[in-house]
Amino acid sequence: MAEVPLDERQALLVLNGLPGMGPVMMNRMLAEFGGDPCAVLGASAEQLFAITGVTRKAADSVAHWPDFFDLAGEERRMGGADCVFVSCRHPEYPPLLRELQDCPIGLYRQGHYTCQDPCVAIVGSRRTTPYGLSVARSMAAGLAREGFCVVSGLALGIDAAAHEGALAAGGRTVAVLGTGIDTDYPPGNAGLRRRITGTGAVLSEFPFGRPADRQSFAMRNRIVSGMSRAVVVVESDVDGGSMITAGFAGDQGRILCAVPGRIDQPGSRGCHQLIREGATLVTSVDEVLEALQYLKGLDKVSLARAPSVRCVELSDEEQRVLRCFAGGEVLAVDHLVACLGEAAAGVGATLMMLEVKGCVTRRRDGSYEAAVT
Numbered sequence: 584m585a586e587v588p589l590d591e592r593q594a595l596l597v598l599n600g601l602p603g604m605g606p607v608m609m610n611r612m613l614a615e616f617g618g619d620p621c622a623v624l625g626a627s628a629e630q631l632f633a634i635t636g637v638t639r640k641a642a643d644s645v646a647h648w649p650d651f652f653d654l655a656g657e658e659r660r661m662g663g664a665d666c667v668f669v670s671c672r673h674p675e676y677p678p679l680l681r682e683l684q685d686c687p688i689g690l691y692r693q694g695h696y697t698c699q700d701p702c703v704a705i706v707g708s709r710r711t712t713p714y715g716l717s718v719a720r721s722m723a724a725g726l727a728r729e730g731f732c733v734v735s736g737l738a739l740g741i742d743a744a745a746h747e748g749a750l751a752a753g754g755r756t757v758a759v760l761g762t763g764i765d766t767d768y769p770p771g772n773a774g775l776r777r778r779i780t781g782t783g784a785v786l787s788e789f790p791f792g793r794p795a796d797r798q799s800f801a802m803r804n805r806i807v808s809g810m811s812r813a814v815v816v817v818e819s820d821v822d823g824g825s826m827i828t829a830g831f832a833g834d835q836g837r838i839l840c841a842v843p844g845r846i847d848q849p850g851s852r853g854c855h856q857l858i859r860e861g862a863t864l865v866t867s868v869d870e871v872l873e874a875l876q877y878l879k880g881l882d883k884v885s886l887a888r889a890p891s892v893r894c895v896e897l898s899d900e901e902q903r904v905l906r907c908f909a910g911g912e913v914l915a916v917d918h919l920v921a922c923l924g925e926a927a928a929g930v931g932a933t934l935m936m937l938e939v940k941g942c943v944t945r946r947r948d949g950s951y952e953a954a955v956t
Contacts (some may be wrong), residue, residue, distance in 0.1 A: 592622035707741025725868030727754020819853030
């Protein structure tokens with residue numbers, strides 16, 4: 584009989600890192616042994632193979648786990664990477680994720696944020712447009728100011744814009760990886776990842792050394808939706824990875840929202856399909872909050888609010904635009920363009936940054952007003 588790890592957390596860490604194991608299979612093994620991971624690791628291969636849904640390969644790897652998983656080495660790697668393994672039994676495990684049948688039995692986490700705030704996922708295409716990036720940033724910033732944690736997958740494009748918007752608003756954001764937590768993927772977002780761990784968290788269910796592949800990204804997507812109350816798809820083609828996340832959201836009973844786009848843009852086709860199939864069409868943070876009211880027990884006025892964000896470190900152009908709102912004016916973009924004598928694209932970009940920084944808010948009719956601090 585293999586030597587059993589010292590405690591429950593270590594046993595779950597071993598089970599999570601063994602080859603040939605999926606979360607459903609792991610949870611079935613745990614259920615068969617009364618939820619005791621140490622008892623699972625102490626069982627024989629024949630006992631494990633007799634459990635419905637457990638393969639011979641999985642049974643053999645569990646019964647002979649020291650041959651397949653270096654527990655001491657994994658713990659050393661965790662220490663070197665400044666990360667912890669949060670088991671599904673731990674109070675810092677994302678609460679909504681725990682409800683899923685295929686929930687990970689544990690998550691590697693970098694950063695000290697414990698994911699206890701209500702979460703909303705914002706996802707979309709890697710091949711995006713300036714419109715999509717602007718929407719993702721502004722929605723993430725608005726949700727962060729309302730006290731939500733913004734969850735996404737750290738991919739290029741919409742995911743990165745969502746993380747950046749939440750950070751710019753002084754809010755919380757969580758990145759879920761489709762690789763082991765020791766891998767910077769994509770490499771271009773390594774700096775963004777470090778900023779996220781400063782106030783939020785980076786999560787992965789995969790052991791050290793797991794490379795990115797099609798299966799790992801799909802598994803990542805179920806966590807993104809599973810830990811969130813709602814999923815907002817900003818831009819996606821019909822075969823984009825965000826459509827997989829949307830599918831998980833539907834299966835998991837999450838609120839699914841989609842942002843409409845231009846009818847001649849491939850990146851809008853997925854969102855338009857989701858809307859036709861029943862996803863809630865949203866064009867603002869307020870509309871996302873309205874959709875969330877359908878969740879039992881969630882009252883907008885009772886949500887924890889993020890601290891007000893003061894307008895600091897504004898560029899000269901941002902200050903110039905902001906001065907137009909002195910006295911409480913409500914201004915449309917075309918009025919600002921006329922007053923400032925500048926191109927509409929430049930004014931729009933400046934307004935977007937002011938919105939991200941919490942200095943102005945966009946009204947339902949498309950006009951803007953100074954934010955209340």
